[in-house]
Amino acid sequence: xxxxILAALLSLVGLPAMACETFTIGNLMIExxxxxxxxxxxxxxxxxxxxxxxxxxxxxxxGIATPVAEMPMLHETVVTDGVASMPHAMSVPVPAGQTxxxxxxxxxGMLMGLTTTLKEGEGFPVTLTFRDAGxxxxxxxxxxxxxxxxxxxxxxx
Amino acid sequence: MRTRRAVxxxxxxxxxxxxxxxxxxxxxxxxPATDPRLPLPIAEMDFTLTDQCGxxxxxxxxxxxxxxxxxxxxxxPDVCPTTLSDISGWLEDLGPEADRLNVTLISVDxxxxxxxxxxxxxxxxxxxITGLTGPLAEVERAAAxxxxxxxxxxxxxxxxxxHTAGVFLFHPDGRFASIIDYHEDRRxxxxxxxxxxS
Ligand SMILES: [Cu+2]
Numbered sequence: 001x002x003x004x005i006l007a008a009l010l011s012l013v014g015l016p017a018m019a020c021e022t023f024t025i026g027n028l029m030i031e032x033x034x035x036x037x038x039x040x041x042x043x044x045x046x047x048x049x050x051x052x053x054x055x056x057x058x059x060x061x062x063g064i065a066t067p068v069a070e071m072p073m074l075h076e077t078v079v080t081d082g083v084a085s086m087p088h089a090m091s092v093p094v095p096a097g098q099t100x101x102x103x104x105x106x107x108x109g110m111l112m113g114l115t116t117t118l119k120e121g122e123g124f125p126v127t128l129t130f131r132d133a134g135x136x137x138x139x140x141x142x143x144x145x146x147x148x149x150x151x152x153x154x155x156x157x
Numbered sequence: 158m159r160t161r162r163a164v165x166x167x168x169x170x171x172x173x174x175x176x177x178x179x180x181x182x183x184x185x186x187x188x189p190a191t192d193p194r195l196p197l198p199i200a201e202m203d204f205t206l207t208d209q210c211g212x213x214x215x216x217x218x219x220x221x222x223x224x225x226x227x228x229x230x231x232x233x234p235d236v237c238p239t240t241l242s243d244i245s246g247w248l249e250d251l252g253p254e255a256d257r258l259n260v261t262l263i264s265v266d267x268x269x270x271x272x273x274x275x276x277x278x279x280x281x282x283x284x285x286i287t288g289l290t291g292p293l294a295e296v297e298r299a300a301a302x303x304x305x306x307x308x309x310x311x312x313x314x315x316x317x318x319x320h321t322a323g324v325f326l327f328h329p330d331g332r333f334a335s336i337i338d339y340h341e342d343r344r345x346x347x348x349x350x351x352x353x354x355s
Contacts, residue, residue, distance in 0.1 A: 084322035
């Protein structure tokens with residue numbers, strides 16, 4: 001069930017094409033934060049985002065938090081001998097000068113214990129915690145369940 | 158008749174346990190039957206599952222049309238929607254030609270994936286994709302026939318299911334055709350499917 005505060009947060013970030021905005025913290029650029037619509041709140045949601053480290057020192061994404069999930073965590077999908085599993089990732093390295101993507105089939109934020117259904121076209125905030133750069137809160141755009149990522153070429157950016 | 162057919166499985170690194178690079182297998186009607194690492198011909202599979210509309214499905218129902226089978230479950234937020242999205246894209250690329258395909262998701266989480274749940278879930282993807290569920294033992298028989306595996310893993314007070322992530326392709330007569338690996342490029346996937354359609 002959606003609380004009034006949560007509803008306010010969702011509407012606050014409920015602008016279209018928000019996954020195409022860029023956010024910065026220190027030397028990190030955060031882009032393309034998106035998620036997939038869920039059926040109800042019983043099943044886990046997912047978080048994908050791209051992080052570019054324009055600095056000269058390595059950093060790492062060490063945690064995620066969001067009001068839409070009680071137990072958000074970092075996972076990495078690995079396929080070993082054809083079998084897919086998704087072990088916990090303690091952190092996601094963000095090496096100097098590189099772009100790291102939490103993307104389908106690789107690293108992802110796993111949003112366990114959803115507090116609300118994630119509906120296509122809506123959004124929610126996520127706070128990313130980096131080992132060195134600290135915390136930044138960015139809006140996440142909920143795309144369809146079939147989406148493979150936001151289409152930012154045509155988003156007027 | 159005795160045929161030998163070379164089967165090239167996907168070349169993606171870290172590929173399937175039964176990836177042979179280049180393997181060979183004998184067609185039905187020859188003893189000793191099949192390479193134990195490769196999926197059985199559909200005609201030799203034996204299981205009974207229920208589709209998302211509640212209808213009973215057996216592998217023999219698939220004979221006569223090319224068949225695409227893969228495993229997944231609806232509590233899987235990353236791999237499974239990605240696979241379903243990929244397959245929806247391939248079907249779209251193939252157009253009406255793909256209407257002849259049996260395209261089937263077999264749930265590795267039959268405990269939670271009832272026909273009604275599968276129906277809600279599959280409504281988000283290409284309507285030509287059907288979903289099967291049923292007693293765990295029947296899902297295990299299906300996986301055994303495909304030489305696939307799945308394993309329920311406790312996780313944070315809940316569970317997840319590790320499972321074979323490739324997509325299996327069969328010819329209309331039920332012979333195994335090929336596998337599309339999880340990370341395989343779409344440029345290779347669509348021609349592999351087309352080969353089962355011709
Ligand atoms: Cu996960």
